[in-house]
Amino acid sequence: MTPTAAGSTADTTPDALLIRGARPYGEEAADVLVQDGLIAAVGHDLEAPDGAEVIDAEGCVLLPGLVDLHTHLREPGGEEAETVETGTRAAARGGFTAVHAMANTTPVADTAGVVEQVLQRGEDAAWCAVVPIGAVTVGLGGERLAELDAMARSRARVRVFSDDGKCVSDPVLMRRALEYVKTFDGVIAQHAQDPRLTEGAQMHEGRVSAELGLTGWPSVAEESIIARDVLLAEHVGSRLHVCHLSTAGSVEIIRWAKQRGVDVTAEVTPHHLLLTDDEARGYDAVYKVNPPLRTRADVEAVRAGLADGTIDIVATDHAPHPHDAKDREWDTAAFGMTGLETALGIVQHTMVDTGALTWRDVARVLSETPARIARDTDQGRPLEAGEVANLLVWDPRPSAEVDPEAHASRGRNSPVAGRSLPGANRLTLLGGRPTVRDTQLVAR
């Protein structure tokens, strides 16, 4: 059973759905017929079968359903911040048909039992596919490998392993993890942060931290780990994925590694494409995130890296927190920002509307490549007849002010609250079933 097919039922799905006039990949308009959970036909002037619902999507962009490789759903253990149910509702509203649930829960997703539990919760919620990520080390302790093979062979079919939130900083352990996951074509997703260089770190180390008197999180703490890891991955011939890359130097290291042929992929978050460390000036901890918001030069570098393919994907690092964890002094507040419901708006604003990416590129960085990295089978697929209908109809024309109170996520810690972002989720289909219509969730 694939994670995608799981949990999707045809309860309220119309017999057939004809999406008229949307532009696949933002290109030439076409009609798309969805039937029995699959794309039945793509073409011009398609006939609507009897009983089919016809959706006028003229001017909208048709994309494969978005795939997030980096989501903190918080369940089990962090239900005050988010649950699988609320997190996947948020994902659906953001246009996602799959999320990859990070392992830093309580208990940690470091056994087959926990990852299967998360998978089951995702199937029950059925707002999008939930693909569990397994921990690399037992309890995220960074000391010994978790039972990676058991998780890989469990019903959750884990392929991505990460201690995210913590760095696998021990070079020997990292080497072993990279080697070990080759058995089942797995990948280690590294949260690159040298722990010694970031003790007590609160924000990007630079001019703003010097002024605000907040302990710095230097770029080199990220870059030195990435440099080490790409060399390790090259040495043992393994697959490495770099989470939430945030600095200009990191982009250069990834570019160099790819030129050498290292099997490395990298992600950037929407917030690192948009915001800088200047946001810390008001000591509003909603802007406290790990890795921290960097400088304008870093923002320009990660945009350029995403545009030229050095950075492979955008992933949200959606990290909801209870209000009290943010409404406090900066140095005692939690790290993290929500992202699922604003990700595509930010990508459109920073990359598409600026001409740096086409919509076809967006399909690549927010759907096809994350699915390929995670070896998801029915996600990020071509918009062709015969494929599972995991689809997003996105209207790029309207824009709206972000109101976290209206979000489906339990987290209200959106760094773009009050900002205007372009685009609206016109329709999201999960296995042919609408999960969102005109930005509103559709109950099953």
Next chain:
Amino acid sequence: MKHLISIGDLDRASAIELLDTSSRMVATQERQMRKLPTLVGTTVVNLFMEDSTRTRISFEAAAKRLSADVINFSAKGSSISKGESLKDTALTLRAMGADAVVVRAPSSGAAHKLAHSGWIDVPIINAGDGTHQHPTQALLDTFTLRRHLGGEQKQGECSGSVDGSGLDGLHVVVVGDIMHSRVARSNVQLMTLLGAHVTLVAPPSLVPVGADVWPCDVLYDLDEAIALQPDAVMMLRVQRERMLGGGYFPSAAEYTRRLQLTTERAHRLPEHAIVMHPGPMNRGFEIAGGVADGRRSVIVEQVAAGVSVRMAVLFHLLASNAREES
């Protein structure tokens, strides 16, 4: 000005006005009846989430000499040390009817949060937040500097009025742990705002990354700074823990050799130069005992100025606000 959180809240005119008011407060303190009725019926809360008896007593004396009621709310043995948040404490103080809160906290930005989070709506005075700012300390340092060296009396005694003047043309050297010093940050801003030139001296490991854009010079060598013949030298307290935990410098002996203001170094300063220290001092570490007690030292005077400056700040924030309301 509703709050005093950072020197960035001041412009040159308002800073000079605060210093001039401080001068008037000094004058009142020389009278027999030192207590002024200005803030009768006003409650000032000293919220100290970090130990600092000196600063707390200074604020308490300032408030009482303006006839305010003072409530001391300290971390030790209080609900704060039992994990109550700054936010809950603020809500408590609001319920108690505080008219102003003086806050000292270990978190950078704590005073800003109190002032701008909607938890409590009264004037907030920052009495030191983490490694960010300590604006009243900078005001009292500047007040002391101006009294000795300001106006036209650079070479003379502190006699004539310096009201209305800044620190134009003065060169001040600040020595020590710049990275962890809220005093240094506030002083660089205030002294340069008032026209002084500031040179910071520290081992490179105690200069924050990003300080390159500060409006001052940075040197690593105290002798080089003294050769520039500054008008004043301010020595900062250096915590010995910085050696062990952070490895910021190798040993006390090496620090002392390179950066202590010794009698010999003090001797090389120009005749009129003064020596300052925000306290508490590590005698024999960053400053030699003989220099601390020597003729150039204005360290005790700084303490006295602290009360007057804090009276001026309370006066501006509370008495003028009261006038606006009526």
